[in-house]
Amino acid sequence: MGGGSDAGRRPTVNVFGAGIAGLTVAHELAERGFVVRVVEQDTCLDRHGRRRIAMGGVARTQYAIARQARPGGAEGPWSARFCRSDVDGMSAVAEARDLRLVPIHVPFARGSHAAPGGEARADVEGRVRALLAYLRGKDVDFRLEITGYADAHDDAPPPGPGLRPLTNPEEHRELCVERAEAARALIAAAAGGAACTIAASGQGERAPRRSDGAAPDHNRWAVVEVCFTVLPGEHGFRFFPSYYNHVFDTMRRIPLLDEDGNESGRTVYDNVVPTPNQGIVSGGLSPLIMPRSPPGSDHERAERLAALRTMGYTAADLTQLMLRVLRYMCTSAGRRAQEMERISWWEYLEGYDPATGARLYHYSERFERDAKTQSRVLASFDAVWGDARTCGNTYVQLFYNWVRTLPKVDGTLSGPTSEAWLDPWRAYLERRLGVQFILGGLERLELEGGEIVPHGFLIRLATGERAEGDDLTARERELIEALRSADYHVVATDACSAEAVTEPLRRAGVAAGVPRDLGGFTTKVRPPPPEEGEGAPRPAAGAGHAFGVTAWDRFQTMSGLQFFFTQELKINNGYVYYSQAPWGLTSINSAQFWRRRPTLERDGFVSLLSIDLCDWNTRAREGAAAGRTAAECGPVGIAEQVFAQIVAEMRPAGAAAEAPIYDPPAPAWFYLDELLEFDERGVFTRARVPYLVPIKADFQSRPGPPPWDPTPRVVSPPPAKAPEAALWQAPHGGYLVHWGKLVFAGVYLKTFTRMSTMEAANESGRHAVNAILDHLRLVKAPAMGAAAGAPGAPATSGVPGGAPAPAPGGGYPGAAPQAARHMRSEVFYRSTPAGDYCAIWDMEHWELPEFALAKQYDAWCLERGLPHPWDLLGIERIPSLVSKLAHSAGAPAGAGPAGADGASLDALLEGTLRMAYPWGGADAVLEMLRGIRKAVEEGSKLA
Numbered sequence: 001m002g003g004g005s006d007a008g009r010r011p012t013v014n015v016f017g018a019g020i021a022g023l024t025v026a027h028e029l030a031e032r033g034f035v036v037r038v039v040e041q042d043t044c045l046d047r048h049g050r051r052r053i054a055m056g057g058v059a060r061t062q063y064a065i066a067r068q069a070r071p072g073g074a075e076g077p078w079s080a081r082f083c084r085s086d087v088d089g090m091s092a093v094a095e096a097r098d099l100r101l102v103p104i105h106v107p108f109a110r111g112s113h114a115a116p117g118g119e120a121r122a123d124v125e126g127r128v129r130a131l132l133a134y135l136r137g138k139d140v141d142f143r144l145e146i147t148g149y150a151d152a153h154d155d156a157p158p159p160g161p162g163l164r165p166l167t168n169p170e171e172h173r174e175l176c177v178e179r180a181e182a183a184r185a186l187i188a189a190a191a192g193g194a195a196c197t198i199a200a201s202g203q204g205e206r207a208p209r210r211s212d213g214a215a216p217d218h219n220r221w222a223v224v225e226v227c228f229t230v231l232p233g234e235h236g237f238r239f240f241p242s243y244y245n246h247v248f249d250t251m252r253r254i255p256l257l258d259e260d261g262n263e264s265g266r267t268v269y270d271n272v273v274p275t276p277n278q279g280i281v282s283g284g285l286s287p288l289i290m291p292r293s294p295p296g297s298d299h300e301r302a303e304r305l306a307a308l309r310t311m312g313y314t315a316a317d318l319t320q321l322m323l324r325v326l327r328y329m330c331t332s333a334g335r336r337a338q339e340m341e342r343i344s345w346w347e348y349l350e351g352y353d354p355a356t357g358a359r360l361y362h363y364s365e366r367f368e369r370d371a372k373t374q375s376r377v378l379a380s381f382d383a384v385w386g387d388a389r390t391c392g393n394t395y396v397q398l399f400y401n402w403v404r405t406l407p408k409v410d411g412t413l414s415g416p417t418s419e420a421w422l423d424p425w426r427a428y429l430e431r432r433l434g435v436q437f438i439l440g441g442l443e444r445l446e447l448e449g450g451e452i453v454p455h456g457f458l459i460r461l462a463t464g465e466r467a468e469g470d471d472l473t474a475r476e477r478e479l480i481e482a483l484r485s486a487d488y489h490v491v492a493t494d495a496c497s498a499e500a501v502t503e504p505l506r507r508a509g510v511a512a513g514v515p516r517d518l519g520g521f522t523t524k525v526r527p528p529p530p531e532e533g534e535g536a537p538r539p540a541a542g543a544g545h546a547f548g549v550t551a552w553d554r555f556q557t558m559s560g561l562q563f564f565f566t567q568e569l570k571i572n573n574g575y576v577y578y579s580q581a582p583w584g585l586t587s588i589n590s591a592q593f594w595r596r597r598p599t600l601e602r603d604g605f606v607s608l609l610s611i612d613l614c615d616w617n618t619r620a621r622e623g624a625a626a627g628r629t630a631a632e633c634g635p636v637g638i639a640e641q642v643f644a645q646i647v648a649e650m651r652p653a654g655a656a657a658e659a660p661i662y663d664p665p666a667p668a669w670f671y672l673d674e675l676l677e678f679d680e681r682g683v684f685t686r687a688r689v690p691y692l693v694p695i696k697a698d699f700q701s702r703p704g705p706p707p708w709d710p711t712p713r714v715v716s717p718p719p720a721k722a723p724e725a726a727l728w729q730a731p732h733g734g735y736l737v738h739w740g741k742l743v744f745a746g747v748y749l750k751t752f753t754r755m756s757t758m759e760a761a762n763e764s765g766r767h768a769v770n771a772i773l774d775h776l777r778l779v780k781a782p783a784m785g786a787a788a789g790a791p792g793a794p795a796t797s798g799v800p801g802g803a804p805a806p807a808p809g810g811g812y813p814g815a816a817p818q819a820a821r822h823m824r825s826e827v828f829y830r831s832t833p834a835g836d837y838c839a840i841w842d843m844e845h846w847e848l849p850e851f852a853l854a855k856q857y858d859a860w861c862l863e864r865g866l867p868h869p870w871d872l873l874g875i876e877r878i879p880s881l882v883s884k885l886a887h888s889a890g891a892p893a894g895a896g897p898a899g900a901d902g903a904s905l906d907a908l909l910e911g912t913l914r915m916a917y918p919w920g921g922a923d924a925v926l927e928m929l930r931g932i933r934k935a936v937e938e939g940s941k942l943a
Contacts, residue, residue, distance in 0.1 A: 010035050011776060011834075012486040014454070016442040019057025020758050021745040022492035023425060024250060024765030029772070030433035031253075032835035038429075039483065041441030041459060045085055047419060049230050051461060053439050055426050057494070058235040058689055059758055061418035062674050065092075066141035066229035066604060069566070069668040080563065080643075080667040082635045083231055085674045092138040096226060100211040101131045104224035106183040111155045113178035115186045124183075125190035131226065132191045141229040141604055141669075143195035146183045148176030149207045151219040169203055176200035183222035197227070197601050229604030232416035233671030236560035237588050237610040238758075239575070240272050240411035243397035245841035246753075246762040248272070248408065254425050261431070271420040272411040273593045275574035281649045282311060282579040289572065292401050292409045298934060311579075312366035316883055320361045321371075322932045323879055324349050325399060326925055327870050328392045329851045332859035333844045335868060336389045342530050342697045345383045345391035346372055351880065354530075360880040370579055373615075381755065382693050385529065385552045390694040390754040393843050400848070403928075410575065412588060414595045438479060442491065444504045445515070445742070452739040456483035487780070488741045488772050492765065494689050495555075495748035496522045496544070512726040513736045514744045517703030521748070522690075525549050529697040542677045542685030548616060548631070554698055555690035557616045557631065559676055561639060563667035564605040571609070571650070581645040583630050584615030605668065611642060616684075622648070634682035639670040692748055692756040704749045707767050708734035710830045710837040711845070730774035735767045737775045743768045752842040766838035773832045781833070853921030860919075869916040875909060 011034050015022045018040035026036045042054035045063040064083040096102050104127050135142050150172050180198045207221045251269035258264045280288040288307050295301040351360025372383050381391045401409050413420040429435035440458040458467040467476045499522045502515035524535040538545040547555040570589045578585040590610050600606050616630040625641040650662040675688045723729045728737040745768035753760035830837045913922040
């Protein structure tokens with residue numbers, strides 16, 4: 001590979017953390033020829049109940065062994081059993097084999113499917129009773145899988161009474177099934193009540209060894225194995241909005257392998273399934289089902305807005321919202337950074353002016369409540385405390401679903417996350433790219449002799465204990481040394497872990513860059529925005545710190561739980577938002593989108609309801625948990641209250657509990673995110689991995705410098721100042737390289753995505769790789785000579801290809817500011833000798849192209865100290881006046897900027913907008929505005 005740190009040697013990289021960021025770093029570097037080791041300290045169960053290295057961080061499937069399902073009364077009135085991802089159920093499998101309880105071989109005579117009699121029958125019955133007694137004492141949900149076997153030659157004697165020749169595959173299968181059925185009848189007679197499934201072996205398939213390890217002396221058997229119900233739990237349901245460009249790009253490069261290990265021609269991207277609808281229920285009202293695709297006609301658009309009117313929103317609410325969104329779409333990135341990072345999304349929707357305290361708009365009480373709560377539930381940002389730039393960027397991307405037909409809209413996966421995405425990803429990284437996965441962790445980072453040294457450790461999978469001291473094997477010693485001596489180290493852990501491992505650097509007074517910025521980032525609670533400062537120490541909770549201490553705490557608890565049913569339950573073919581649920585609930589019936597739908601006989605459950613619980617600080621109104629928050633309840637109390645809130649939202653107000661209007665089946669089990677910690681009393685203490693919420697006036701407090709976009713002709717601002725001696729940054733900016741080899745990746749760093757999502761994790765991993773590619777080219781491979789931007793070369797921006805330095809104002813000479821897409825470019829992709837830079841999608845450069853001229857003109861105004869064009873000409877002055885009149889005392893119901901006055905308002909805005917945009921761009925705004933006005937007007941009539 002070109003650009004290696006030593007001639008003929010491939011650069012080596014250790015990646016600490018196997019979450020989305022870490023796997024992305026490994027993927028991108030391995031595709032460019034680096035030798036990559038991924039180190040992960042957590043383990044988990046796989047879908048077969050076996051312990052393995054955990055892949056995917058909080059995104060992975062948290063498999064759990066189900067406990068015995070039993071009717072109500074076992075744990076109070078709530079009958080669903082609480083299941084956790086622990087080793088209890090898994091150990092039962094190993095113990096059953098150690099005790100030689102399984103497998104149980106039921107013998108058959110040649111060509112016969114008659115169950116054995118005499119001593120053979122008594123032996124089987126005795127072993128079945130012993131197995132069932134053992135399993136029922138383990139409190140695990142199980143079923144017996146009985147597989148029939150046959151032999152084409154041994155089972156084909158001369159025809160005679162009770163015997164049958166075996167001449168073809170169909171007859172072979174039929175005999176196998178009949179033997180399994182006979183064994184099931186025998187088991188039922190010996191010990192009734194055991195669930196059994198039947199399977200037939202393939203031709204030539206041999207029966208497994210007996211429980212004593214001996215090989216069977218023939219193949220005329222029905223073999224009884226024990227299978228456990230494995231539940232696919234998760235931290236929260238997976239949601240793939242259409243703007244996930246980074247994640248989708250990675251998925252397109254992960255092949256799906258067939259049964260023989262060959263590439264099938266499909267990729268993981270094919271496992272992302274669009275969800276047709278989004279449902280909203282509210283206090284027993286008829287559910288509102290909104291298609292996620294654009295409306296096909298003006299009438300359909302009006303029908304959708306009319307449906308929103310039934311939720312209690314006024315025409316003024318909808319018109320004001322769209323005016324604010326349109327203004328945002330006409331706002332340049334520079335102005336968003338300057339004006340919108342220090343106000344909240346709700347303040348922006350109100351038109352709040354921090355200088356005067358004035359507000360342009362008033363909204364109805366119902367709209368205000370939903371706007372403040374839906375954002376956290378649907379997109380995991382906070383409208384009240386979240387900064388308007390992050391929330392606005394995300395809202396605009398989600399808004400595209402209403403105006404553009406997109407290939408993946410609000411997608412989910414065609415199976416549990418690990419099966420549909422993470423397992424194929426690991427298989428590709430290991431088998432095709434040679435990435436090595438190591439069970440171990442990073443304890444601390446220290447500076448020794450001017451060199452950064454990671455102190456790592458190994459864990460033995462069989463015991464879960466650290467491998468250390470004199471007990472280390474030669475191979476383990478080699479691995480520990482490899483963890484210290486790589487060319488680069490990438491810390492891709494969560495923020496809490498990153499702050500902990502960098503603490504020795506801060507204590508020694510040598511921290512710089514990200515390690516310095518991490519000091520107090522997770523261990524202190526920031527002051528109320530827009531104030532800035534160090535903040536107060538975070539209170540302790542459980543084994544760490546408490547999160548969600550204040551409403552503006554940057555770290556909050558957001559998590560999920562799943563209900564598993566032995567009956568079919570399908571609330572909606574998409575996501576559902578429960579708008580009046582106190583605990584902020586959203587759900588999806590995931591299994592309806594799986595290619596391999598669960599069945600009771602094979603999987604032990606039929607359907608599941610996956611729920612995100614986003615508000616842990618609001619008190620429940622009814623039920624056993626009335627007056628308590630989710631954070632004040634135990635697992636059973638949380639599950640019982642969540643299910644009650646969902647039923648209350650779906651059941652019409654005033655309906656009797658026994659009315660057959662909405663009466664869902666009771667769940668058999670529930671699973672609660674394993675990252676939630678509870679004390680010995682079963683009361684919630686903290687989330688081990690909290691959720692980073694983008695709070696206003698807080699984004700610039702995130703560790704590290706701004707990200708860099710390598711897209712041709714889209715130039716990020718150059719670094720504000722030269723980095724310190726311990727730090728290295730490419731001339732064009734981007735992530736830092738610390739002490740020549742240490743790089744960080746994670747959602748807590750600055751990204752263009754700005755949200756704590758899988759998309760941000762993937763993007764951050766790409767920035768870390770680009771920093772390594774630049775450092776390798778410009779520092780570790782100086783022998784490359786006078787390549788563009790190399791030491792000793794003519795002064796350039798550091799951009800590959802010798803592009804001219806950015807002009808004042810941040811763009812190339814002659815290029816329009818904020819240019820998002822171009823017909824011309826210097827190069828197709830930007831490359832280094834080690835390969836192309838990782839592609840980066842800046843969300844603000846991938847908005848509706850029709851608004852590009854308006855954004856460019858706003859950037860021109862900003863450079864000259866002028867207000868936003870809308871403010872310059874008072875475009876919203878008249879809608880603001882109408883809004884205030886509509887909400888003044890004595891205003892008639894329904895008054896607002898729609899209906900008979902809508903056309904007049906439209907005409908006034910048209911003239912002003914054309915004056916506001918002398919470069920053009922007003923037509924796009926006007927076209928959308930007319931469509932909105934018309935739809936609101938027609939929707940008002942339909943409502």
